[in-house]
Amino acid sequence: MELGSKVNENDPKSIRVQGGLNMGLNARTSERIAFALLTLSAMMVAGFVVIILAYIIYNGYSAISVEFLTEMPRMRMTQGGIYPAIVGTVLLIIGSMAVALPMGIMAAIYLNEYAGETRFTWLIEMAINNLAGTPSVVFGLFGLALFVKYFGFGSSILSASLTLSLLIVPVIIRSSQEALITVPKEYRESSLALGISKWQTIRHVVLPSAIPGIVTGSILSIGRVAGETAPILLTGAAYFLPRLPDSIYSQFMALPYHLFVLATSGTNITQNRPIQYGTALVLLIIVLGLNIIAVLIRRHYRQKLQI
Numbered sequence: 001m002e003l004g005s006k007v008n009e010n011d012p013k014s015i016r017v018q019g020g021l022n023m024g025l026n027a028r029t030s031e032r033i034a035f036a037l038l039t040l041s042a043m044m045v046a047g048f049v050v051i052i053l054a055y056i057i058y059n060g061y062s063a064i065s066v067e068f069l070t071e072m073p074r075m076r077m078t079q080g081g082i083y084p085a086i087v088g089t090v091l092l093i094i095g096s097m098a099v100a101l102p103m104g105i106m107a108a109i110y111l112n113e114y115a116g117e118t119r120f121t122w123l124i125e126m127a128i129n130n131l132a133g134t135p136s137v138v139f140g141l142f143g144l145a146l147f148v149k150y151f152g153f154g155s156s157i158l159s160a161s162l163t164l165s166l167l168i169v170p171v172i173i174r175s176s177q178e179a180l181i182t183v184p185k186e187y188r189e190s191s192l193a194l195g196i197s198k199w200q201t202i203r204h205v206v207l208p209s210a211i212p213g214i215v216t217g218s219i220l221s222i223g224r225v226a227g228e229t230a231p232i233l234l235t236g237a238a239y240f241l242p243r244l245p246d247s248i249y250s251q252f253m254a255l256p257y258h259l260f261v262l263a264t265s266g267t268n269i270t271q272n273r274p275i276q277y278g279t280a281l282v283l284l285i286i287v288l289g290l291n292i293i294a295v296l297i298r299r300h301y302r303q304k305l306q307i
């Protein structure tokens with residue numbers, strides 16, 4: 001039957017053909033609408049990111065200089081640089097990741113490779129979900145009570161790093177679990193069939209295949225560690241400390257808390273405005289740099305797996 005021919009209402013075959021044409025048109029229309037909405041959503045997200053980055057760069061690039069990056073703050077933080085805050089932020093990232101990364105990966109291996117579907121496993125999964133949804137200020141209060149007071153670490157880099165490690169370990173566990181799940185079961189079965197033990201299979205077969213996904217979770221964790229304020233405010237960050245920490249038990253300055261202080265309770269907020277945006281720009285650059293390093297590591301292992 002031709003497309004332009006009239007439908008015979010008494011002919012079942014004609015009705016079915018016309019109905020199929022209508023369904024095809026409706027499907028194509030729905031697909032175009034869905035594609036347009038998805039494209040618009042992606043463009044909006046990218047647009048917001050570009051606007052935020054452009055705004056911070058425009059207002060903060062004038063403050064960036066060698067002196068700003070390498071000098072101590074002076075004159076009640078209205079002059080000088082942010083070098084102690086940069087060092088403190090980097091130390092926090094290193095300390096928290098050194099604790100959270102092995103803990104999260106080992107927990108993910110246990111849950112995915114060893115633990116069965118038992119009530120105990122269900123309780124662990126529920127605990128991880130609850131930790132992931134807990135506000136960061138609650139972690140700060142817990143770190144204050146446990147690490148600062150109970151263990152006697154005081155307000156220090158150690159207390160803040162341990163608190164932040166608890167904050168990010170659920171993210172690492174979940175991302176590591178998803179990465180382990182994506183490894184085909186055939187890899188495990190083939191390795192075990194050759195007489196290799198389960199742990200050796202996990203270590204030499206499963207983990208190398210899951211590293212790209214694990215690194216992705218680490219990227220998200222690094223960004224959260226670098227930007228958190230409430231936990232470090234209660235466990236070790238100093239309002240003004242124009243010197244570098246000399247041990248893990250020393251107080252420290254950090255970029256997110258320093259930015260918060262400059263924007264809310266500085267001695268001259270208007271005069272500090274360029275320093276505020278300069279601090280925000282440096283924080284973004286540090287996070288972006290660490291993310292680039294992590295992406296390169298992920299790409300390296302992906303290429304290695306494809307060889």
